[in-house]
Amino acid sequence: MTFTLQHKDPASRARAGEFTTDHGTVRTPIFMPVGTAATVKGLFHRDVKEEARAQIILANTYHLYMRPGMEIIERAGGVHRFSTWEGPMLTDSGGFQVFSLAACRKLKEEGCHFRSHIDGSKHLFTPESVIDTERMIGADIMMAFDECPPGDAPRDYAAKSLALTERWLDRCFEQYHRTAPKYGHYQSLFPIVQGCTYPDLRARAAENVKRYDADGYAIGGLAVGEPTDVMYEMIEVVDAILPEDRPRYLMGVGTPVNILEGIARGVDMFDCVMPTRNGRNGQLFTAEGIINIRNRKWEDDFSPIDPEGTAFVDTLYSKAYLHHLCACGEMLAAEIASLHNIAFYIRLTQAAREHILAGDFAAWKEEMVVKLARRL
Structure with missing residues (x-):
């Protein structure tokens, strides 16, 4: 995997670059749609690629391990062939899923014991x-296994958690170097910077991961309950330490405003379930603000869902029609809203890239964050 830093915004930490995997090149900053079970929920890969213009998507190790299981994935020839997604793909390690299963998991030095959310095994x-x-899954980018502490974790717990994550990280890289890809393409391993909301722990974690000389670095354990301004502070702490010649990935974040603020602080890669999850509940993100399409104010609005959108659904369907589909509980409503939101998130990051290259990102960002946060 190679990363090229192409331009830096003169008035912020924003960067434009690109990285190349064996399955294709990704231009950054970039939003990566979440495909937990090797699919972006409710959408065809064709539309995710051609209409939303996704360059890379995610899959989740925990969920694929649970279902369909590694035997099926291996027999299929890896996740790319199994799912028919031909572009770059990233897999989360399952650490966050283990965190979310706190009621039925137990952490030990050897690893994490847990029960399946499917059958209790x-x-x-x-x-x-x-x-x-x-x-065995075979994604182009793999994430190291870590513990993700809650955003309000006390300092002593956060310190112990980080120490465990760092010991696990050594073992992850040892196993990574002992093994080889199974399907003929290179796989990168990204370490994850933890440390909760404590600047000194974040700084220590960022310094520690640099010694692995990895292809890229992730920032985890944010947007898990801490205040937004604290999240931004932690990103700034980490950004000042991580190598500039490698991509930075902020995991699981967030709203369109969060993403622009993350870009301004040096982040290159983002993912979040919000575009599809909120879309299934009738929330649309647009460059002018947030729409709750279930509200009655849209029932006789025959204007396009998003006249500036790039996906075919944006100009083909009206707000009134989508409001009607939501009111009827039609599956098509979730598909339309999800595709629109994914396309918008990707379009937003690519617009950010264009403004970074043009040298006016900081001014554009300040205007955009005001509009993006509005409720229409």
């Missing part, structure tokens, strides 16, 4: 087994 994730599982 017992399982163990270790750093070694997670790397082996991600090798």
Whole structure:
């Protein structure tokens, strides 16, 4: 994997670049649609690629491990062939899913014991087994196994959690170097910077991950309950330390405003379930603000969903029609809203890239964050 830093905004930490994998090149900054079970929920890969213009998508190690299981993925020839997604793909390690299963998991030095959310069966994730599982899945970018503490974790817990994550990280890279890709294409391993909301722990974690000379670095454990201004502060702490010649990935964040603020602080890659999850509940993100299409104010609005949109649904369907579909509980409503939102998020990051290259990102961002936060 190679990364080229092409331009830096003169008035912020925003960067434009690109990285190349064996499945294609990705221009940054970029939003990566979440395909938890090797699919972006409710959407055809064709539309995710051609209409939303996604360059890279995610899949989740925990969920694919649970269902359909690694035997099926291997027999299919890896996740790209299994899902028919031909572009770059990233897999989360399952660390966040383990965090969200706090009621039915137990952390130990060896790894994490947990029960399946499907049938209650017992399982163990270790750093070694997670790397082996991600090798079997076959994504271009793999994430290291970590613990994701809650945003309000007390300092002593955050420090112990980070120490465990760092010991696990050593084992992840040892297993990564002991193993090889299974399907003929290169796989990168990104370490994850944790440390909760404590600047010194974040700084320590960022310094620690640099020693692995990885292809890229992730910032995890944010947008998990901490105030937004604290999240931005933690990004700034980490950005000042991580190598400039590698991509930075802010995991699981967030709103359009969060993404622009993250870009302004040096982040290159983003993912979040918000575009599809909120879309299924009738929320649309636009350059002029946020629309709740379920509101009656839209029932006789025959203007396009988004006249500036790039996806075919944006100009083909009216707000009134989408309001009607939502009121009827039609599955098509979720598909339209999800495709629109994914396309908007990707269009937003690519617009940010264009303004970085033009040298006026900071001024454009300040105007956009005001509009993006409005409720229409």
